[in-house]
Amino acid sequence: MxxxxxxxxxxxxxxxxxxxxxxxxxxxxxxxxxxxxxEGQIDTGKMMESLMILVRKNNITILTGITVTNIFDTGFAAIIETDIAEFSAKKVVVAINGFAKQLLNIKDVxxxxxxxxxxxxxxxxxxxxxxxxxxxxxxxxxxxxxxxxxxxxxxxxxxxxxxxxxxxxxxxxxxxxxxxxxxxxxxxxxxxxxxxxxxxxGSEKKPIIKLVSKNIIAAVRMGGMGVAIGSIVGKEAAELANE
Ligand SMILES: Cc1cc2nc3c(=O)[nH]c(=O)nc-3n(C[C@H](O)[C@H](O)[C@H](O)COP(=O)(O)OP(=O)(O)OC[C@H]3O[C@@H](n4cnc5c(N)ncnc54)[C@H](O)[C@@H]3O)c2cc1C
Structure with a gap:
């Protein structure tokens, strides 16, 4: 090692x-x-605070307390069904890690x-x-x-x-x-x-970052390393969404 x-x-x-x-x-x-x-000793509270500051600075809306019940691809857009309303988006990155099987047809997580x-x-x-x-x-x-x-x-x-x-x-x-x-x-x-x-x-110690359909990207299976690799996984998922 x-x-x-x-x-x-x-x-x-x-x-x-x-x-x-x-x-x-x-x-x-x-x-x-x-x-x-x-090994670094990150203060994950400060890490999340910095992320929130960056998100707010870029006028990105965060909605919390909502459960996504289903996501599907029409071929033109991704439809996100939730317990409060239905949303549509050109592209969706699903980054629910260990919960992946609940929304995606992905076996190895x-x-x-x-x-x-x-x-x-x-x-x-x-x-x-x-x-x-x-x-x-x-x-x-x-x-x-x-x-x-x-x-x-x-x-x-x-x-x-x-x-x-x-x-x-x-x-x-x-x-x-x-x-x-x-x-x-x-x-x-x-x-x-x-x-x-x-x-x-999953069976491999590697994240899954891939298109699961034309407009839906999976960025999951962080394998206990998501604090360390989360930002690069996010970057790669965003690049896929922008292709
Ligand atoms: C005890 C512990 C110690 C760890 N130590 C380290 C470490 O030392 N170093 C390291 O790099 N990593 C560590 N990790 C791993 C790291 O915390 C995770 O890999 C990272 O948090 C994953 O981030 P994520 O955003 O991909 O997923 P998550 O943080 O799991 O976020 C997914 C979110 O999606 C939400 N969600 C799921 N399904 C739905 C739905 N249907 N609708 C709406 N929301 C939904 C969940 O509630 C959750 O909030 C540790 C994890 C644990 C549990």
């Missing part, structure tokens, strides 16, 4: 066993923990729920960086002086193949146990929030 990363971003040793950090950060039973030195928790601020938190564990099924990072921890969908792949924004006791308990015994064994903490998000995954 390090060789592949060297070719792509020109950095050596992006991934390394986090052994040296085990003592520094006080981890316990953390054999096989991997530190990704090249499935929902993959991922559950997360975040601690309350921890005084003197030493952990800094982004860490991956157990084939990437677990991920944690600091956000200032809080610890964000997510994963464990490997414990119930079938149950987590869902578009339902729900958290489950099995996964939340496992996250909490690992947080207590592995990541923060000597530090008292309190959980502030827990939530779930839906990813779009």
């Amino acid at each position: 390090n060789e592949k990363m060297l070719k792509v971003i020109g950095e050596r040793n992006c991934y390394a066993l986090a052994n040296s950090k085990i003592k520094t950060f006080g981890f316990k039973n953390a054999k096989g923990l991997i530190l990704n030195r090249c 499935n929902p993959a729920r991922a559950q997360v928790l975040i601690t309350k601020p921890i005084k003197g938190l030493k952990i800094k960086g982004s860490f991956h564990y157990q084939q990437g099924y677990y991920y944690f990072r600091n956000i200032n002086n809080r610890l964000l921890f997510g994963g464990a969908r490997n414990l119930d792949i079938k149950g987590e193949t869902s578009t339902d924004f729900k958290i489950t006791a099995q996964i939340q308990k496992d996250l909490e146990k690992k947080l207590k015994h592995m990541i923060l064994p000597n530090t008292p903490f309190e959980i502030d929030q827990r939530w779930a998000g839906i990813m779009g995954v």
Whole structure:
């Protein structure tokens, strides 16, 4: 993997066993923990705020709280049926990721729920960086002086193949146990929030960006990388719409 990363971003040793950090950060039973030195720590709240500013500056209207029930192509335009009204557009980009099958005839995208928790601020938190564990099924990072921890969908792949924004006791308990015994064994903490998000995954770790009919473009299957690749996927989808 390090060789592949060297070719792509020109950095050596992006991934390394986090052994040296085990003592520094006080981890316990953390054999096989991997530190990704090249991974950025984006504040996704600020990212979305910047996107909204850009959208408003360009006089683009955003409609929220509406469910699209059907999209079809007349050959001259795309028709978007919703729970409040029907719209038509010259071109439509459908970017609903893990929900793709609900509106598009696309087979190779499935929902993959991922559950997360975040601690309350921890005084003197030493952990800094982004860490991956157990084939990437677990991920944690600091956000200032809080610890964000997510994963464990490997414990119930079938149950987590869902578009339902729900958290489950099995996964939340496992996250909490690992947080207590592995990541923060000597530090008292309190959980502030827990939530779930839906990813779009398939047989390939590549997004689908394609015309599904003359006027409808799919830009889905972000495979857990949508924050990193979302803007380039959007650009490529827009180029398809403008062809
Ligand atoms: C816990 C977790 C951690 C992650 N960590 C990372 C990370 O570290 N780095 C990274 O790059 N990516 C990460 N991702 C993945 C990233 O969040 C997603 O790939 C990205 O949000 C996808 O963006 P999107 O706009 O394509 O889809 P989404 O954010 O899923 O947006 C799709 C929207 O469409 C709406 N929708 C669906 N169907 C309809 C309908 N019929 N009518 C109206 N609206 C509809 C949904 O409600 C949703 O709001 C993570 C995801 C999760 C869940």
